Amino acid sequence: MLNWESIFATRSSRMKASEIRELLKLLDRPDIISFAGGIPDPELFPQAEFAEAYAEIFGGPAVSAALQYSVSEGYRPLREWLAKQMTALGIPATVDNIFITSGSQQGLDYLGKLFLSPKDTALVTWPTYLGALQAFNAYEPNYDQLNPGGNRTPQAYIQAAADAGGRVKFAYLSADFANPTGETVDRAGRERVLDLAEELDIPVIEDAAYQSLRYDGEAIPPILALEIARIGDINNARTIYCGSFSKTLAPGLRVGWVCAAEPVIRKLVLMKQAADLHSSTINQMAICAVAERGFDEQVAKVHKVYKHRRNAMLAALEKYMPAGVTWTKPEGGMFVWVTLPKGTDGAELLAKSIQSAKVAFVPGRAFFADGSGENTLRLSFSCANDKMIDEGVRRLGDLIRGGMAEAA
Structure with missing residues (x-):
């Protein structure tokens, strides 16, 4: 054996x-x-809205495209709708800044693969989303604690990563109603994360899976929106926004997205081509129809x-x-x-x-x-x-x- x-x-x-x-x-x-x-x-x-969307797809000329291979970037009408949604959040984006994933979990896996070499350090909150740790673990990183309210110096992070045999590669956090704590990082904390990322010259991975689920209080701009307010252009931004329809429409269709600078999107598209070619086209079409009509x-x-x-x-x-x-x-x-x-x-x-x-x-x-x-x-x-x-x-x-x- x-x-x-x-x-x-x-x-x-x-x-x-x-x-x-x-x-x-x-x-x-x-x-x-x-x-x-x-x-x-x-x-x-x-359910009724999805039943209607799938029925329309199968009853019309779009069914051939729905069942065929498609582009790795994702269904263009859905990316266009998402670009408008991101713009409404203070993130002026074009279709070229949007990449469709098989759930936001796939986005985390791709980003771990893209940035982490063995012994590199990922900065994560204590505690953090278990699925992110699972996604990153496959690429053999070390972890260090990201504390948006703390005062640890950038040099301390650099030295700790060097002592562990690698470099600090990114900061990962969920800023809104985080899994598992339900806590939200305030605006000042988000600004501090950006300051730290700039000093370390690393990306920020913003997991926004729960961003739409605010019940009380005033909305705080996403980290990517705060960065664009500083620098003026998403294509110069270091923040990578990961979104999902799982908590708002339906998780079983496995449709998420990444919004980021075009150089990052281009790399993710290459990874998608090597992994599963593209996310389910018919599911993207159905999500798009339901979102456009009543998100x-x-x-x-x-x-x-x-x-x-x-x-x-x-x-x-x-x-x-x-x-x-x-x-x-x-x-x-x-x-x-x-x-x-x-x-x-x-x-x-x-x-x-x-x-x-x-x-x-x-x-x-x-x-x-x-x-x-x-x-x-x-x-x-x-x-x-x-x-x-x-x-x-x-x-x-x-x-x-x-x-x-x-x-x-």
């Missing part, structure tokens, strides 16, 4: 199973109240439901969590981040919770590049109704309270 482990590339050792993807299997268990999956509620998908209305529908559930979860946490437990109060997105007393292990708590309380969540350690954060956990409210939220948080609060009493 072939010894596969001896044949696999060294990078394969950095590929780990997603704790979240494994926990999603619990959604099929009727006895489990799940706050684990950071997934949109399928009841909110514009704002769909987002408003999603906002109403998720804001209500966010409020219900915050109220339940206030009602049921024991003293010593804290949590974020997000203005949008899908997540609340809970911090437990020191010494509490989120993974151990999950095992007990699944067995006794029948409540699922994601232990926080998975989101830290250094494996810390053991006393944290992520709760998602996007797919839970009022009854599930109240009952699930009550059970979880009782379990945590009991564990704290035993520890005392």
